[in-house]
Amino acid sequence: MPGTDPVSKQRNLGGALGIAVLLFALVYRFFPDVLQGGPKDEVAGDVPQTTTMSPPWLVEHAAAETKPDEVPVVGTTLAEAITMGPPAPVTKEVAALLARARAAEEQGKLIDPPEASAIVLYREVLTKDPNNTQALGGLQRMGGAMRDWAIAALERGDEAAAQRFAAAFAELPHSDRELEQLRARLKTLREVMPLLTTAAELLKQGRLIGDGMGSALGVYRKVLAIDPGNRIADNGLAQIERGFLDRALNAAAQDDFTAADSILAEAAAIRPGSQAQQDARSRIEGIRRQRAEGVLAQARSALDSGNADLAEQLLGTAQKISPDLAGLDEFNQRLRNARLYANFAPGQVIVDRFLDISGSAPAVVVIPTGRFVMGSPADEEGHRDNEEPQRQVAISRGFALGQSEVTVAQFREFARAVRYRSEAEREGRGSMYEESTGRMIERRGMDWERDYKGTRAGERLPVLNVSWNDARVYVDWLTERTGKRYRLPTEAEYEYALRAGTQTAYWWGDGEPASVLANLTGDRDRSPGKRSWGRAFKDYDDGYWGPAPVKSFPANPFGLHDIDGNVSEWVEDCWHDNYMRAPRDSTAWVNPGCARRVIRGGSWGSAPEQVRSAWRLGVPASERSARVGFRVARDL
Numbered sequence: 001m002p003g004t005d006p007v008s009k010q011r012n013l014g015g016a017l018g019i020a021v022l023l024f025a026l027v028y029r030f031f032p033d034v035l036q037g038g039p040k041d042e043v044a045g046d047v048p049q050t051t052t053m054s055p056p057w058l059v060e061h062a063a064a065e066t067k068p069d070e071v072p073v074v075g076t077t078l079a080e081a082i083t084m085g086p087p088a089p090v091t092k093e094v095a096a097l098l099a100r101a102r103a104a105e106e107q108g109k110l111i112d113p114p115e116a117s118a119i120v121l122y123r124e125v126l127t128k129d130p131n132n133t134q135a136l137g138g139l140q141r142m143g144g145a146m147r148d149w150a151i152a153a154l155e156r157g158d159e160a161a162a163q164r165f166a167a168a169f170a171e172l173p174h175s176d177r178e179l180e181q182l183r184a185r186l187k188t189l190r191e192v193m194p195l196l197t198t199a200a201e202l203l204k205q206g207r208l209i210g211d212g213m214g215s216a217l218g219v220y221r222k223v224l225a226i227d228p229g230n231r232i233a234d235n236g237l238a239q240i241e242r243g244f245l246d247r248a249l250n251a252a253a254q255d256d257f258t259a260a261d262s263i264l265a266e267a268a269a270i271r272p273g274s275q276a277q278q279d280a281r282s283r284i285e286g287i288r289r290q291r292a293e294g295v296l297a298q299a300r301s302a303l304d305s306g307n308a309d310l311a312e313q314l315l316g317t318a319q320k321i322s323p324d325l326a327g328l329d330e331f332n333q334r335l336r337n338a339r340l341y342a343n344f345a346p347g348q349v350i351v352d353r354f355l356d357i358s359g360s361a362p363a364v365v366v367i368p369t370g371r372f373v374m375g376s377p378a379d380e381e382g383h384r385d386n387e388e389p390q391r392q393v394a395i396s397r398g399f400a401l402g403q404s405e406v407t408v409a410q411f412r413e414f415a416r417a418v419r420y421r422s423e424a425e426r427e428g429r430g431s432m433y434e435e436s437t438g439r440m441i442e443r444r445g446m447d448w449e450r451d452y453k454g455t456r457a458g459e460r461l462p463v464l465n466v467s468w469n470d471a472r473v474y475v476d477w478l479t480e481r482t483g484k485r486y487r488l489p490t491e492a493e494y495e496y497a498l499r500a501g502t503q504t505a506y507w508w509g510d511g512e513p514a515s516v517l518a519n520l521t522g523d524r525d526r527s528p529g530k531r532s533w534g535r536a537f538k539d540y541d542d543g544y545w546g547p548a549p550v551k552s553f554p555a556n557p558f559g560l561h562d563i564d565g566n567v568s569e570w571v572e573d574c575w576h577d578n579y580m581r582a583p584r585d586s587t588a589w590v591n592p593g594c595a596r597r598v599i600r601g602g603s604w605g606s607a608p609e610q611v612r613s614a615w616r617l618g619v620p621a622s623e624r625s626a627r628v629g630f631r632v633a634r635d636l
Helices: 006-030 056-061 078-084 092-106 118-128 133-155 159-170 176-204 216-226 231-253 257-268 275-304 308-321 328-341 408-418 423-427 468-482 491-499
Strands: 364-367 370-374 391-395 399-402 429-434 439-444 568-574 596-600 616-620 633-635
Touching: 092 118, 092 133, 118 133, 133 159, 133 176, 159 176, 176 216, 176 231, 216 231, 231 257, 231 275, 257 275, 275 308, 275 328, 308 328, 364 491, 370 491, 391 491, 399 491, 408 468, 423 429, 491 568, 491 596
Parallel strands: none
Antiparallel strands: 364 399, 370 391, 399 633, 429 439, 568 596, 596 616
């Protein structure tokens, strides 16, 4: 270019040459195939290139992170390329050697045969072409393979192979740290091999467990103390463990779950927390649960057939097999109910149909078993001497008690069926309330079909003017009609049911009722003629003067309506002046031929002290009153 001086030209030419050399070095370093003619080597003629498929040991470790002290792949740097200039072209002989080396590598012939192994062939390439990057990379891969082969041989306890591969690794590009680790592991292997041999012999002799070095277990543990990751020792322990687990499974299969648990406990000390133990426990638990479910099903069948003893025995077996089996608690409660309540449950309402005619018995409620103190203490307001001495009474067997008092309609069904004439009808007189005097009087024509005023009684009113004798005939009739044993409640059963778990003067507490709970005498009650009670509960008005239809008021905690109030009720027991020598269970206290029977529970006209749970009264069995009725009891 005109005007350009020679110095500038020379400087520009030098810069261009420098850039060209730099580009050539970069292409040679990173794209050698471009300079060597691509897929075919121009010098080598028709010698094919080896496949680029990586051998397994290369693929396995290709993603491994290079460690700081590992030897890098040998090759020229950019500065060396610039200094040395372009490499010499690959000869046909070198290309052929590379092809043979790659073929041997792909076939896994890394170290054998000695004269044609991949290692030998790559080294021969380097004798002819010291800077050949493919041969250098091949030896780098061979080093990694020898390291891996040595580790595998160590893990399977092949000392000779591990020694050979470690020696080969030492002669190839390697990490000094990895070589030291291999040699340390080789030393450990030499130390534990005699122990492993001893353990194997003890296994053959059946000397599996025991203390010290006299058992395979003890020797394997010694090996693991020296070489914590020794797979042979761990496999040996697994073999011992398998024997125990098989025995445990066999015991479980024979329903000997106690032995199975004991064997599992021994196995747990061999390889704590192993997956094999967890799997065995799971299988045994499945066998245990399946067997327990089968036994529980047998228990249900036994109970359904009425054999409570066999059901209880089978329940115990099922609990022993699998204490936490679902359904055990439920069946245990059902069995208890069967024992105590004939398969009913406390609080359950039972209505028995008649067997030979249409109709049904009065509804009864299952009363739970328990204990209570019968009678009243001397300091209770209204206490009477006939309510002592107090004693604890056991209600050890369940029974059912009428949900309400027997109604006029229910008694009529009985009377018509058997053409029964009550004692009031036979004598032609009964009891009624006289409004003009405010007193109970006897009058002709009064019987169970009349209400407290002497007019025709409503169907849902409690039946009145029935004697104890009349009530007994009625419950005997129910027994015949239903096939179940109906009776009058005992005095102990009545007080227990009335108290409903309380020990206070009344079932609702010790004082005035806080709300309207029953048909009681209240100072706000008024008769049709505007009469009021002389002694009554303060500020109480239940809306009735005389008996109310049954179930007009809430039930007590045991589900019984009108158990206190409405009408007083007959019970089974003979009258005794006190509780001296009285039974301590729920049986009736009866003397043959006794003429006086017990009435319990307050009525619509009773003073507050006569509504107390402990109150009792003795009257002739033939007595009739417009303030007395009854309710039934049923055995379960």
